[in-house]
Amino acid sequence: MNEAFKALADPTRREILQLLREKSMNAGDIADHFKISKPSISHHLNLLKQAGLVMDERQGQHILYTLHTTVVEDVMGWMFNILNKKDKEESS
Amino acid sequence: MNEAFKALADPTRREILQLLREKSMNAGDIADHFKISKPSISHHLNLLKQAGLVMDERQGQHILYTLHTTVVEDVMGWMFNILNKKDKEESS
DNA sequence: TATACATTTAGATAAATATCTAAATAAGGA
DNA sequence: TCCTTATTTAGATATTTATCTAAATGTATA
Numbered sequence: 541m542n543e544a545f546k547a548l549a550d551p552t553r554r555e556i557l558q559l560l561r562e563k564s565m566n567a568g569d570i571a572d573h574f575k576i577s578k579p580s581i582s583h584h585l586n587l588l589k590q591a592g593l594v595m596d597e598r599q600g601q602h603i604l605y606t607l608h609t610t611v612v613e614d615v616m617g618w619m620f621n622i623l624n625k626k627d628k629e630e631s632s
Numbered sequence: 633m634n635e636a637f638k639a640l641a642d643p644t645r646r647e648i649l650q651l652l653r654e655k656s657m658n659a660g661d662i663a664d665h666f667k668i669s670k671p672s673i674s675h676h677l678n679l680l681k682q683a684g685l686v687m688d689e690r691q692g693q694h695i696l697y698t699l700h701t702t703v704v705e706d707v708m709g710w711m712f713n714i715l716n717k718k719d720k721e722e723s724s
Numbered sequence: 725t726a727t728a729c730a731t732t733t734a735g736a737t738a739a740a741t742a743t744c745t746a747a748a749t750a751a752g753g754a
Numbered sequence: 755t756c757c758t759t760a761t762t763t764a765g766a767t768a769t770t771t772a773t774c775t776a777a778a779t780g781t782a783t784a
Binding site: 576598 | 742752
Binding site: 578579583602603 | 759760761762763764
């Protein structure tokens with residue numbers, strides 16, 4: 541989960557996740573939303589992929605990126621635990 | 633919220649937050665939980681403070697650090713939004 | 725006030741990261 | 755097969771970050 545936290549630390553990568561929340565997109569269309577170069581976006585996409593936050597699938601000439609929410613849920617779980625002082629203290 | 637995401641990206645800082653979830657602690661006691669130097673811990677505590685994730689309060693010779701959950705909730709909200717594709721799509 | 729303890733600040737350094745341009749790979753179509 | 759388009763990989767560079775030791779600051783107490 542450390543990789544996911546690190547991936548989420550960058551504003552560009554968070555914005556990519558927000559784009560993908562709406563719909564899956566290919567690398568080029570994602571890159572068009574930003575001012576930085578395509579190779580940089582490709583690098584960010586790779587980090588998101590390593591972190592398990594997105595999945596990629598080649599579709600002909602394009603590569604389609606899709607949000608993958610399992611790890612997001614894991615991170616949310618960690619955060620939720622922080623909010624609840626001592627998860628062992630009571631059960632009811 | 634960017635500072636909070638960046639603060640959460642470091643494993644030592646996340647561990648500090650987990651310590652403080654149990655109870656408020658002073659800088660020295662926090663540092664004793666780690667192998668790294670006190671100045672390094674002080675630096676991490678400062679970043680957590682800048683991010684709004686902890687608060688500090690001098691108590692005599694010691695400085696007491698306390699978890700501050702408002703920003704954690706903000707981050708959770710962001711994550712929650714990512715999980716729900718298109719928050720505008722329906723209301724019921 | 726002198727001393728000890730707790731913590732931070734200063735300054736240095738090594739490692740990690742974000743970004744770029746240029747080149748390579750992969751697929752589709754003439 | 756040749757050319758175009760889509761994307762990634764390689765390699766370089768500047769910035770940021772985590773860490774350290776040494777010094778400074780703040781508080782308590784003899």
